[in-house]
Amino acid sequence: MDQEKVNILLVDDQPAKLLAYEVILKDLGENLVIASSGREALEVLLKTEIAVILVDVCMPELDGFELAAMIREHPRFQKTAMIFISAIQVSDIDRLRGYEMGAVDYVPVPVVPEVLRAKIKVFAELYRKTRELERLNHELEDRVRARTAELEASTAKLRESEQRRSMAIAAGKMGSWDWDWISGDWMWDEGQYRIFGVSPEDFEVTPASVQALLHPDDVDQLRKAIAEFNKGTRAYETEFRIVRPDGEVRWCVGTAAATMDESGRVVRVSGVTVDITERKRAEERQNLLAREVDHRAKNALALAQSIVRLTRADEVKAYVNAVEGRINALARVHTILSLSSWQGAELSRLIDEELAPYSLGGQIKLAGPEVQLLPATAQTLALALHELFTNSAKYGALSTRSGRLAIGWQVDAERLTLSWEESGGPLVKTPKSRGFGTRSLLASIESQLGGQAQFDWRAEGLLCRLEVPLTRKSATTATGKFDTAGAAELQRASG
Structure with a gap:
């Protein structure tokens, strides 16, 4: 089934550049909408649903920054993705100003077609997924309202019957x-x-x-x-x-x-x-369920947006693969949590889901008791394990058939300790600087869960030790707090 096309707004005062953007983005198969000025772009936005806005920073009369500020002031467009194109050298202050105005990314001139297409594609897909989640949420709300109406009608019938x-x-x-x-x-x-x-x-x-x-x-x-x-x-x-x-x-x-x-x-x-106590309680449970579904949908979007914004790569393919890998890891843990009605997830199940592509020839050994994780802890650990497996498959023990990986965990005083030990792979050197995956892992484990993450870059293989609390009291960043605290920590981790 063909997916519905989304609208991409191209804003530039130079017709030649607009034509170039159309040629570059034509292969995406989306609807391309043209605006030759900031004012014309505002008119288009008021009439058309736009998924992504590609806007030139330097325009006469109304520049890109001013246009972004006006767009963000309208409630409908506060979450619309905007990508700035700049033909001049952009300073850190200019970038900061752009991000404050609501930009999600910058593209320098000359534009690399593959990079531009990849960025636009990611945000277009995110827009589509967001709309799909909103649609599902509306359907759930409709079902809840219908059920409530049924209960009210049933109560009315009961009252009529009792009066007789x-x-x-x-x-x-x-x-x-x-x-x-x-x-x-x-x-x-x-x-x-x-x-x-x-x-x-x-x-x-x-x-x-x-x-x-x-x-x-x-x-x-x-x-x-x-x-x-x-x-x-x-x-x-x-x-x-x-x-x-x-x-x-x-x-x-x-x-x-x-x-x-x-x-x-x-x-x-x-x-x-x-x-009518049971009916009242049933209504309360239904209302709570509706609010919880809405909350988790917004939470998932906040996490996905942070992954898209903060992922870094030297080439388009690597960028796309990294984003897809992290979002797929998030999707897998959400599937596990949904099967338990968001009561929690088994640690061994999370590990099995992540190691499935790499468990060849008995290279991986697991040892540890059954541990039930809270939803917030499960989400964070799933992404942390994804980063460790990805790094090992690229550079560590899982990159060669001779490599070995041992994962063990234990619980003591409501605290989970997980060890990751690689051996037999390529010679390991202590990295001069930490990559985004390592920094985001540290930020999520330490800042979100209040745990600890330690790395020992031994020559024979990486040794990593993760400690996280298992109690709800200690794991204070429950699902409702990622979009503020978690996103901020990942932002700092991205450097």
């Missing part, structure tokens, strides 16, 4: 009561006592004793009902909470009807109480 029933209900989660408005006498059936968590032998039904069992925030409902009946109201219905003697809070819906004498004066009020 006899006031003497003595079964299930329903109870009936009768209040002599003149004498003040009360009558409760067995179901009413059961709902309130009291017994006929120990509980005397009086206005004061009943009010004592109502939730403090709902006492006014009783006063309002009495006032309504005094005004001539014949029926009244409301939802309220009770606090049982053991402290348990229950949700109820109460329906009351008044009996009048010939003069129109209230002489008796009878009613039915239905315990």
Whole structure:
């Protein structure tokens, strides 16, 4: 099935350069939209959904920086990817200014066609995936709303049915009561006592004793009902909470009807109480699920955007492979977590997923107990393991058939210690500087999880030791905190 094309906006005041960009990007198969000035670009944005904006920094009347600032001010375009093209030498201050204005990347002139195509392709795909996640989220919200509507309709039917029933209900989660408005006498059936968590032998039904069992925030409902009946109201219905003697809070819906004498004066009020606690809890779980799905979708996008922005490579193919590898690692751990309803993931399962392409000829040995990881810990460790496996396959023990890799782990005092030991591969030299993979691994383990990462570049092979806390209290950066804390740490790691 052909994927839907996205719109890419090309902004430059020179027709020749616009033509060149069209020729370079034609093979992507996307819709290319042309604008010869900043103002024309703004008009296009207001009429068209744009996935990526390619804009020249130096333009008359409205330059690229000013255009980016105006675009970011509009709520619709606050997350639209913008790539700046500059024909002059861009200083660090200019780059910083551009990133502050919302640019996601710079492309110098002369433009390398392959690089430009690769960058545009990555952000176009990210836009497509973002829209797909939004669509799935909307579908889930629609299902939740439909389910809620079904529950509300079911409740309405239940209320109608109960109004037609006899006031003497003595079964299930329903109870009936009768209040002599003149004498003040009360009558409760067995179901009413059961709902309130009291017994006929120990509980005397009086206005004061009943009010004592109502939730403090709902006492006014009783006063309002009495006032309504005094005004001539014949029926009244409301939802309220009770606090049982053991402290348990229950949700109820109460329906009351008044009996009048010939003069129109209230002489008796009878009613039915239905315990709807389970329905309320089900609605809360559904609302929580909807919020959680929305939250995790945004979180995944924030992590993917950080990977795309911070990955570095000397050539296009290496850049694409690095981005795809890291995003695939993230996708694999998300699949594992989804199978457990985001309760956690087994460490051995994460390792199996990452080592699958490399387990040839018994080169890899594993040793360790079963360990259940929290979702945030599992995500971070999955990306860390991906960096270690990738580095080993390129330069370390897994780059040769003679190489060996031993991975062991143990748990002590709610702290996981994982050792990575390579041997038999190419001669190892201590690197003069740390690459992005190593720096991001350190940032994620130490800053996100509050753990430690140690590297020993031995001549016979890399020895790496990772220590991370396993308790929820220690692993404070749960899934909801990556997009702020985690992205910031990776930004610093990228140098």
